[in-house]
C-alpha cells in the first residue's frame with residue numbers, strides 16, 4: 001500500500017472515495033501507465049480488450065474517470081449505476097469499511113448525477129478501451145422497467161455494452177426484478193430495442209450471489225430466450241459469512257470484497273456448467289490478486305472485474321495483478337488468456 005492510499009484510509013470511506021475521484025480526475029497526467037502484454041489481449045463479443053481485468057460498477061458512477069482508469073491499466077471500465085434522473089441515494093453514512101476482512105458494506109442506493117451528465121461525460125472521453133454503462137431505475141419512479149428502457153435507448157449509442165443491474169440490494173424491491181414475471185418483461189422489451197437498433201450493443205445482466213441454483217437456471221433460460229449477451233456474477237451480498245471479524249459486519253447493505261469471493265465463484269461455476277459458449281460471463285466478487293482473477297477465468301469467466309480490493313491496495317495493485325497474471329498463464333503453458341477460459345470447469 002502506498003503512503004497516499006494509507007492516508008486515504010484515515011478518512012471516512014465516502015470522503016476518501018470523493019477525494020480519490022478528484023485526484024484521479026485532475027491528477028491524470030501524473031498517473032503511471034498500465035502494464036501491457038500481448039498474452040492478456042482478448043476479444044469478446046467483437047470488442048477488443050487490452051486485458052481481461054475491468055473496474056466494476058459503482059466506482060465511476062458518473063463516467064468521469066474513463067480515460068484515467070484505462071490509463072492505469074484496466075482493460076475495461078464499467079461506469080454507473082446511472083439512473084434517468086439525478087438522485088442523492090440513501091442517508092449518510094452509507095459506506096463502511098471492514099478492514100479486518102478486506103471488505104466493504106455499502107448502502108449507497110444509486111447516488112448519481114443522472115443520465116444527461118453521464119452521456120455528456122461518455123461523449124467527451126477519449127475512450128481508448130472498452131466502456132460499459134451500468135443502468136438502473138430511479139427510486140421514486142412509477143415503473144422500474146420503463147426506466148431501464150428509457151435509459152438504454154439514450155445511453156447505448158455512446159458506449160460499448162450496457163449492463164442491466166437488477167441486483168443492487170440498496171434500492172427497495174429492485175431485486176424483485178429477478179423474479180420470472182418481471183425479468184421476462186424486462187429482457188423481452190430491452191432486447192427488442194437492441195435488435196431494432198442499427199448499431200447493436202451487447203447487453204449484460206448483473207445478478208446477485210444470494211439465490212439458489214434453481215433460480216439461476218430460470219435466469220439462464222430467460223437470458224437464452226431473449227439472446228442476452230452475457231451475465232455479470234455477482235453484485236454485493238446480503239449474507240454475512242461466519243468468517244467476518246470486523247465490528248462493522250452488523251451494518252445494513254451489500255457486502256463486497258474477500259468474504260464474498262467463494263459465493264460469487266460458486267455462482268460463476270454453476271452458470272458456466274449450465275451455459276453454452278455463446279453466453280459471456282464476467283466474474284466479479286472478492287478479487288484481490290492475480291490468482292483470484294485467474295481462478296475466475298478458469299471457472300469460465302471471459303472477463304473479470306474488481307472494486308473493493310482496489311480501495312485497500314491502491315492503483316498500483318492493478319499492474320501487480322497484470323504482471324503476475326502473465327506469469328500464471330505462462331506457467332500453465334498458455335500463449336493467451338483466452339485459452340484458459342473454463343479449463344477447470346469442464
Ligand SMILES: Cc1cc2nc3c(=O)[nH]c(=O)nc-3n(C[C@H](O)[C@H](O)[C@H](O)COP(=O)(O)O)c2cc1C
Nearest residue numbers: 056057058081106234235256257285286306307308
Ligand atoms: C461502494 C460500492 C458501490 C457499488 N455500487 C455499485 C453500483 O452502483 N452498481 C453495481 O452494479 N454494483 C455496484 N457495486 C458492486 C460492485 O460492482 C461489485 O459487483 C461488488 O463490489 C463485488 O466486487 P468486489 O468484491 O471486487 O468489490 C458497488 C460496490 C461497492 C463496494
